[in-house]
Amino acid sequence: MKRFLFSFSLLVMLSLVWAACADSSDRSFDDGASPADRADGLSQSEIEKGIGPIEKVELSAVIDTALVSQGEAIFAVKCAACHKLTERYVGPPLGQVLDIRTPEFIMNMMLNPDEMARQHPEVQALLGQYFVPMPNQNLTEADARAVLEFLRDAYMGTSEVTP
Numbered sequence: 001m002k003r004f005l006f007s008f009s010l011l012v013m014l015s016l017v018w019a020a021c022a023d024s025s026d027r028s029f030d031d032g033a034s035p036a037d038r039a040d041g042l043s044q045s046e047i048e049k050g051i052g053p054i055e056k057v058e059l060s061a062v063i064d065t066a067l068v069s070q071g072e073a074i075f076a077v078k079c080a081a082c083h084k085l086t087e088r089y090v091g092p093p094l095g096q097v098l099d100i101r102t103p104e105f106i107m108n109m110m111l112n113p114d115e116m117a118r119q120h121p122e123v124q125a126l127l128g129q130y131f132v133p134m135p136n137q138n139l140t141e142a143d144a145r146a147v148l149e150f151l152r153d154a155y156m157g158t159s160e161v162t163p
């Protein structure tokens with residue numbers, strides 16, 4: 001009898017362990033970002049960071065003023081025809097775009113606007129307001145990083161934006 005009780009309780013313990021394992025593997029299966037659940041099929045990271053070559057941007061706490069001047073020059077040639085900092089133009093104002101977009105999103109928009117417009121719901125919503133698709137300006141990643149620094153600097157100096 002003792003022996004039977006022992007093996008019985010062993011069996012109970014084993015089945016508890018098995019149930020716990022089965023349960024936790026179920027949970028880890030459910031956990032993921034479940035991109036398939038989104039109608040647009042994008043992952044949470046793509047929603048936040050946009051679609052394109054930039055996955056992570058390291059920003060220094062202090063603005064790099066040399067980079068800002070480079071970015072300002074590129075902005076004047078390649079962006080100012082459509083963007084102002086404080087008001088709507090052909091495209092949206094960019095003076096405070098860092099309030100609503102991550103640095104990665106902003107760089108991916110500069111480097112990969114076509115795919116962003118095709119796939120990203122936020123850019124599709126903008127297209128609905130601005131009608132013109134933003135063209136690819138053939139920036140290098142270094143150019144885009146410089147323009148981002150210019151926008152960071154502008155952000156600090158911009159107080160009012162008319163959407």
Ligand code: HEC
Nearest residue numbers: 078079082090091092106109110126127130132133134137
């Ligand atoms: C020919 C006009 C045009 C040019 C040139 C242009 N853009 Fe745009 N941009 C737009 C439009 C229009 C939108 C709104 C989205 C759309 O309609 O595709 C936009 C959207 C954006 C956005 C997203 C704004 C938001 O609120 O999320 C960013 C960032 C941006 N542009 C940055 C730039 C930068 C930086 C440059 C220069 C390298 C540039 N754009 C050049 C027209 C332009």
